[in-house]
Amino acid sequence: MQKIQLSFLSLLLLLLVAWEQPQKRENPYGLKIVSGMSAYHQLVKENPSQNLVDLEITIKGLRLDIRYATTNNFTGQVIYPSPKAYLRLPAAEALAGIQRELKSIGLGLKIYDAYRPYAVTLKFFEVYPDTTFVASPLTGSKHNRGCAVDLTLIDLASGAEKEMPSTFDDFTEKASHSYRNASPAAIANRQLLREIMTKYGFLPYESEWWHYDFKDWKNYPIMDLSFNECANNKL
Template identity: 55%
Template sequence: MKKIYTLIFVLVAIAGQAQYKYGLKVTNLQEYKHSVKLNPNKELIDLEKFIPGIVLDIRYATTNNFTGEKIYDLAKAYARKPVAEALKRAQAELQKQGLGIKVYDAYRPYKATVRFYEVYKDTTYVASPYRGSRHNRGCAIDMTLINLKTGEELKMPTGYDSFQKEAWPSTPVKDPEARKNRALIIDVMRKQGFKVNGSEWWHYDFTGWKNYEVLDIDFEQL
C-alpha cells in the first residue's frame, strides 16, 4: 500500500509540474517540500538569518535594476543549504580582512528569469528560459565585497548588472584597486566551491548546481 501511495504522489507531482511556453518543467512548492524531506540539503536557507553580518541589497525588489521594474515583492535572499554553508565560510574568511559580503541576488523564481529574457534577450547576460538559471536552482549568488567599518562597496571594474565586456572576469583591468578586488572576490569564492560567471564578475555558481531542480516558488511561500 505504501508503494502505491508513493507512486500516486510521484505521478501527481509530474503532472503538476508547471509547463511554461518555453517548454521547461519546473518544481513547485509541494514538490519542493517533498524533495527536502528526502534530501535536507535541498532546503532553501534564508541567508540573512543564517550568515551573521551579511548585507542584502536585493536590486530586483526595487526598480534599480536593468529592467526598471520591481520584480520581487520581498527583499530576500535564499540559497540551497550547501550553498549557504559555503557562503558562510567565505564571509568568515573575508571578515579576517575587515571585509564582508553584500548580496544583490540569490535564489530567483523561474518566472523572474522568463521576465528578464523577455526584457533583454541576449543570453550572454540573462539566462535562457529554455534551460533555466542556476539562480532558479538556488545555486548562484550575485554579490560584491564591502568594507566592514564603513559599509562601502569595494571598487570593482563595473557596477552590478553591467552589460559590458568590462564586466567579464577575463577582461584586463587597468585600475590596480579594481583589479585587486576582483581577483580577491573570485579567489575567495573559488576556495569555497564557487565558479565565477564568464560575463559577470559578481555572479558565482556553486559547483554542485546540477544536483538541484529549477524552482518557481515565490519568497512569500518560503
C-alpha cells in the same frame, strides 16, 4: 472487435493528451520545474540539503542590496515583493565560511541577488533577450536552482562597497573577468573575490564578475516558488 480496440486506443490517446497538457501549460520549454510548496517540501524531506535557506539568518553580518526588490535594476521595475536572499543549504554554508574568512581582513559580502523564481527568468528574457547576460528560458538560470549568487565585497566597518571594474548588471565588456582596462585596485578586488569564492566551491562566470555558481548546482532542480511562498513558509 476492431472497433473496440480503436475506441480503447482513442481513449488512451485522450488520456495521454489530458495528462500532458497541464504540464505543458506550466512549462512551455519542457523543463522539469518544482512549483508549489508541497513539491518543495517533498524534495526537502527526501534530501535536507535541498533546503532553501534565508541568508540573512544563516550568515552573520551579511549585507543585502537586493536590486530586483527596487526599481534600481535593468528592468526599471520592482520584481521581487521583498528584499530577500535565499540559497540551497550547502551553498549558504559555503558562503558563511567566506564571510568568516573575509572578516579577518576587515571585509564582508554584499548580496545583489540569490535564488530567483523561474517566472522571473522568463520575464528577464522578455525584457533583455541576450543569453550572455540573461539566462535562456530553455535552460533556466542557476539562480532558479538556489545555486547562484550575485555579490560584491564591502568594507565591514563602513559597509562601503570595494571598488570593482563595473557596477552590478553592467551589460558591457567591463563586467568580464578578462577586462583589464580598470584601476589596479578594482582588478585586485575582483581577483580577491574570485579566489575566495573558488576556494569555497563556487565557480566564476567569465562574463560577469559578480556572478558565481555553486559547484553542485546540477543536483538541485529549477524552482518556481515565489518570494511570498518562501516568506510564508519561513524557509
